[in-house]
Amino acid sequence: MVKALPLHLGSVKIFPKFDSSYDLPSLPLLPPARLPAYGFNKLSLSRKFPPLSQKVYVTDEKVSLLGARTQESSLQFRDESPVSMELQSISSELEFDQAIADAEEHNGLVILVWMANWCRNYIYLIPQLERLAADYYPRLQFYCIDVNMVPHKLVVRVGLAKMPAIQLWKDGKKQDEVIGLYKAYLVVNDVQKMIERELTESINFKQFRV
Numbered sequence: 001m002v003k004a005l006p007l008h009l010g011s012v013k014i015f016p017k018f019d020s021s022y023d024l025p026s027l028p029l030l031p032p033a034r035l036p037a038y039g040f041n042k043l044s045l046s047r048k049f050p051p052l053s054q055k056v057y058v059t060d061e062k063v064s065l066l067g068a069r070t071q072e073s074s075l076q077f078r079d080e081s082p083v084s085m086e087l088q089s090i091s092s093e094l095e096f097d098q099a100i101a102d103a104e105e106h107n108g109l110v111i112l113v114w115m116a117n118w119c120r121n122y123i124y125l126i127p128q129l130e131r132l133a134a135d136y137y138p139r140l141q142f143y144c145i146d147v148n149m150v151p152h153k154l155v156v157r158v159g160l161a162k163m164p165a166i167q168l169w170k171d172g173k174k175q176d177e178v179i180g181l182y183k184a185y186l187v188v189n190d191v192q193k194m195i196e197r198e199l200t201e202s203i204n205f206k207q208f209r210v
Contacts, residue, residue, distance in 0.1 A: 084130040085137055087113060087144035093154045099143055104172050109198060111142045111191070114158070114165040122164040124184045129166070132188055136195065166191050168198055 090096050090112075103110040113129060115122040126144075133142035147155055147163065158167065164180040166187070176194045180187040 082134045082137065084127070085133040085142070086130060087126070087133060087142045090143050090145045091149045093151055096145070096150070096154060099141065100169060100172055103141060103169065108170075109140050109195070110169040111140060111195070112158070112167045112169060113142065113144045114147060114155075114160050114163055114167065115144065116147055116163060119163055121180050121184075125164055125180050125187055128184050128188045129191070132192060140195065166194075168194055170198065170202075 088099075090099060099110060099112075111133075113122075113126075115126075129142065133140075136142075147160070158174065162179050162181065166178045166180060167174050168176045175198060178187060178190045178194055
């Protein structure tokens with residue numbers, strides 16, 4: 001015969017009954033907002049919902065909104081320069097000669113990007129070149145040339161061997177070149193170095209002549 005073992009449930013704890021007469025300490029209440037007589041629905045959207053950039057400070061039941069004037073004043077000094085610029089397209093030998101002549105007339109530099117739409121390296125490279133063009137605007141002009149849209153004799157004339165190629169022209173002649181067959185950010189770094197090197201040499205030459 002199997003005997004049942006006694007169960008030990010432990011001691012029973014009795015909790016004191018909640019006294020409803022006990023009052024919790026009241027929290028300080030902020031004064032109600034005063035709305036115009038014509039009601040909340042007729043307020044402007046900016047007054048109904050202030051910008052998230054505003055900071056709200058609550059101290060001794062006083063509410064102060066800070067940041068609105070700072071936000072307005074910062075808009076006055078916002079930089080309006082473009083973040084990126086679409087490269088100007090050249091589709092004929094006449095347009096090529098005109099671009100070179102315009103730069104030569106203003107003693108400036110011209111960046112020519114030789115590419116083809118089917119070139120994968122160019123697809124990755126073009127957004128970063130557009131940002132670089134914005135950085136040098138309006139000092140330098142960037143042009144994009146699709147080799148399938150211009151005569152073959154122009155391709156031979158500029159000495160194009162590989163694509164994408166980023167050429168720097170000055171005084172009607174090609175001064176330097178970067179072949180973009182590696183990672184896009186490295187290509188853009190080399191193009192920027194090429195531009196800065198040529199600009200520095202131009203400044204030194206002008207100072208030497210003076």
